[in-house]
Amino acid sequence: MADSTVVSDQQRSGSGQTDPSRGPYIAVITNRSTTLVIRGFMLFSIGVFLALVLNLLQVQRNVTLFPPDVISSIFSSAWWVPPCCGTASAIIGLLYPCIDCRLGEPHKFKREWSSVMRCVAVFVGINHASAKVDFANNVQLSLTLAALSIGLWWTFDRSRSGFGLGVVIALLATLSTQLLVYNGVFQYTSPDFLYIRSWLPCIFFAGVITMGNIGRQLALYECKLMSEKTHQD
């Protein structure tokens, strides 16, 4: 993923910043609001990317040998979906470390990039399962996905604040989706939970956990940078 390599590059350049002769670029990097913006932008691009890919996964359920128009199928959803997802993920990714900070309980569980990658992979896997696996009925599908989402939280997060925030955001997102569909902005092919699919909250929850994980990891890096700076001062 391009985003992750960018992150790791910056991390590397960050670790090499111990020499006192810092360039102007480094000074900009260490500026607090600038880092916030950079972080937000990273989260936004990750969100857009995941939205595009996962949407493709949802759209392309029917296997066709030669899709008539590949490029258009990537952007098959409305133009506003990826930016919305990106914005939401940026907000979530910034919110999580912030709440951790407010609550005064910094998240210590599995704070490494490999774990984050694993989390993202599981999230994509959950989406994959929801799109590709044929279930007997919708209840079963939704229950399975709910169990998977909870498992995701337990494996990679295990913080109460993370769970609470995830549930709240998932409910809000579900509600807003309901409203959108109700107003006829778009619709689902076979709604089974009022106007939407019943597995949508689970996907939202898993997505919130994943983005929170990424956001925390990015914030951790920033914290490291800040502490380094204070050390030097």
Added chain:
Amino acid sequence: MTVRERLREKISTAFYRHGLLCASYPVPIILFTSASILACCYPLLRLPLPGTGPVEFTTRVRDYTVPSHEPQGDLGERPDWYRGPPVAYIQQVLVKAAVSPWDSTLVPVDVFRSPLGRVFSLLEEIRNHVHNDGSGVRSLEALCLQVTDLLPGLRRMQTVLPEHGCLLVSPGNYWQNQRELFDSDPDLLKTVHQHEPKGLHTSATLRDLLFGVPVKHTGVSLYSRKRVVTYTITMVLGSYDARFLSSLRARLRQLHPSVNCSLREDHMVHVHFKEEIGMAELIPLVTTYIILFAYIYFSTRKIDMVKSKWGLALAAVVTVLSSLLMSVGLCTLFGLTPTLNGGEIFPYLVVVIGLENVLVLTKSVVSTPVDLEVKLRIAQGLSNESWSIMKNMATELCIILIGYFTLVPAIQEFCLFAVVGLVSDFFLQMFFFTTVLSIDIRRMELADLNRRLPAEAGMPPPKPGPLRPREAPPPPRPSPYTITLQTPAFRNLRLPKRLRVVYFLARTRLAQRFIMVGTVIWIGILAYTDPAGLRTYLAAQVSEQSPLGESGAGGLPPHLGVASVFPGPGGDPASTLSVLPAPAEPTPLPENQSQGHHGAPREGVPHQAQAPPLVPQISWGAEDEEGWRRLSFRHWPSLFSYYNITLAKRYISILPVIPVTLHLSPREAIETRHPQDTRHPPPFIGMYGEGSKQVINPLSLSRVAALGLAAGVLLVLLLFCLYRVLCPRNYGQNGVAHGRRRRGDLPCDDYGYSPPISEISPLLLRGHSMDIECLASDGMLLASCCLAGQIRVWDAQTGDCLTVIPKHGSCLYSCIIGGWEQRDGWDTVGVAEPENLGGGTEPGGGVFDEDEGYPLRRRTTPRPALFEDQPDLTPLIDTNFDSQPSSHLLLTPPRDGFDFGGLVERAYLEHEPPSLGAVWAMELRGNLIAAGRSSGKLELWDAVEGSLRCSNEDGVSGITALAFLNNRIVAARLDGSLDFFTVDINKPLGLLQYRGPPGRSNMPPSPCYSSEDVISCQLTRSVQCAHQKPITVLRAAAGRVVTGSQDHTVRVYRLEDSCCLFTLQGHSGGITAIYIDQTMVLASGGQDGAICLWDVLTGSRVSHVYGHRGDVTSLVCTTSCVISSGLDDLICIWDRSTGIKLYSIQQEVGCGASLGVISESLLVTGGQGCVSFWDLNFGDLLQTVYLGQSSDGQGVRQLVVLNNAAIVCDFGSELSLVYVPSVLEKLD
């Protein structure tokens, strides 16, 4: 003890044993694991290889029946996809046509215009063919595959592809199957090319579809050499009717016989197509794989502190991958065939199984104590992590089992794979990875140890007992790295420019990188341009989407704009049936005529040997039998996909081709000519171009190879030249010569510079009759004491003997045999004279000695004549005294360290009256010598006059160590008590003269006690039980007294009030070395090989490192580093602030333990009969100075660095004073 704890303990024990097993037998275990992996993967051979290539199956035409849907029992080799009817039957009519004989009046267009024109009549023939037998009338209309609309994206192709009717394609489709359009087309090639995509040629273009043969073979070109046009008419049949097809075949053969055609017609080929992955599916797949690789990357990055990081990362990945393969293999073995798309679920499986365990194992193993055996380290590491590994595995298994009960088949299958994969991953971790890890760790230790094998031989056997079973692992230690010498700056200046270039190249490895990059690019180009390589593959990939791109880009042909709505070839069955009554119309050529054409011009060939053959030869070969094989394997899928028919997971049956041979007369060719055809350029230009092209094409591969070879040769030549230019001739010899430098060799740096040897020469101070026992110095004076108890005072500058403080004569005479008298007399003479001379503070002894002709001071090693005409008693003395203590020394457990008191005591017990005692400790301050005796008596002697000023006999236990600081003397006694004495001078302090330059020494300028003063020594305080065991080391500096004892503790006392400030605990062995200096840095080394740095102000331990196998024998600090030497003959240099080992120097066996720091960067060590100087910054041996002619095993045991950059060391019974002149300059 709960069940959980018991379980935990059992698991830990089991893992410990397993670790021992793995580390003990690495090779058999790896072999066993590999064998089991292979065995488990064996069932995978039966699985079809992944890929989208079509699979073929051939049956006979004769007894062909449509296969039934139900799988039948044993059908032998029949594949399981061969069930049910195929999507379609493909019947191709392969037409080969030529104008013959070729006439010089003909233009190039004639090669293909009239042969192509015949396609319309053939089409008519085929379409109108009706087979009539008893069962009814059958025509193509009834049998062919009826197609509907083209896909919406293909509107542009409506003009050329049939819609709403029979799927029948031929080149005639370019002209809507209408002869009139064909005839009025001014440029046939342009029409054909209009539908071609721009750019890369692709394999399944419209041209391929319509012609049915690859472009190269069609012959539709102005430069065709063979002048034979080949094309097919492809009928796609929905149902199979053998009789209709055979009648059609017979009919066509009758009309257009192919004489020399011997194509086999009895086999039909069924082609099964796999599911293809489209772009849209590929993107999520690629994403998951990218995430997977990021995961693996971030995971393996954490592997650290091992010998080969990449090797272990590879092993980790191999572990996970082969566990997956094993899982699939095992599942297949037990009859579960994978139905999931392997490529899709694979990343998720890897993520579920994970690399965590492997990393945890590695981390745990590398954090075990380094000094343990490899086996034990592995075992400990395993057992430390056993519980968490088992817990994690149980959790994962539970989660997966829960997933299994979702009862969704796909998830169940995934879970099954994951469970088996987890178990086999666990197996592989335990056997494969652990073993690889043990090998790696062993390699690391070997790399660490390979330089020190001789030391291992001389090492004492490992101490049993309290050291080994360490409960808590010691804090992680930085890995010891070997010395990396940076080239000092001054050396660079001396380099010639040429060498600097070479060094720059070598340092940055520019050449290798360039060559590597170049090779990669070259290989890439080769792979891309190779005819069978990437380029064609890419072209094939692109071709999938080619019609789309083409449809947008290509313009409409002008005449198609007119006939936009076109009735398909089979679009109007009624009209075709109405044409039926005239079937024989387009067959005007009788058989013999064509034969005649064929044969007649043969006579004309010889006289035009160079031109292309006048009569185009139409030959039928085996390659025509299955001409469709030469097409892209996406040919049929793409044809069907235009009508939204997928061939994925289905099959088509290809019937044997019907050959048709057409010979056309030149007259006919001219008749069908379009008026514009003659405007084409004359043919011969094209023929030249064509000819050269023909030559080049088959040669392109060999040309590339030749180019590559040439480039390689050029590269080698270039490198050779580079080598000759840049490298000196005698590069090799020189490298060997100065590559290895042995100790004792002339020191010489890499560039041939060696300091003159005469710079450093030892000054031998002789006079003692026995081995030197104690050595003390205050910078100006030097006091030494031998085993015989004689104290001599020397001038540290000149090496003159100033005073001899004799032992009480009677004792000496009683215990030492005859010759001693002589010698003692000589001694007394030497001593007496300075006293007579007035005994001022200035040493005048040197002058006297030279006047008298007694060369006491010698710069050369040969024994003076004095000793040669006298009976040399040294051997006797050695026999009596020296040998015993020295043999005793060897046998003594090393923990006794420096403390020779015990030896002396034992040696003297038999020979000396008990009232006195040997001098066990001695200190020198001002001109007072404090000597501690084995009897517990403390004596203060005047260094210059040699008179006893004061003595104190308060204690009875032997004084093992003394410290003399300011006016206080601290004496450590054998029973562990510590006595504080105050030296009082009955004189105002202001009158004290200070003497000696304020040097860099850490001792303050000592007051000089003049001989008139009355000096008294009072015991101010006695700490009775300072330590439980004998005090081994006593150091004083900065107002603190530090004692180290065999009871593993270090105590810090304040000098003023004798108050114990701290008791420092941290060593797990007796204290053997302590260092403290003015800056309050305290370092201690113990028998456990550990070195602790303490903060004297707070009593806290700053760092704790393990550096030695065996005792730490001495410790010295500079401002930046700590230097320690140990019984393992290793000198370690540590960073003082971080406690990281900078590097270590391996010395020879039995090198002694004495250390001294002359300046910040100059270290001196004592060895066997020599002292060595080292550069501290780089660990370089600068010089070795031999003290005597014969290094007869006399080790330097004590080494004192004087103020004036001289060192004094004992050398048997002699003292050796070595000036280091080069350092003098540095000090200024």
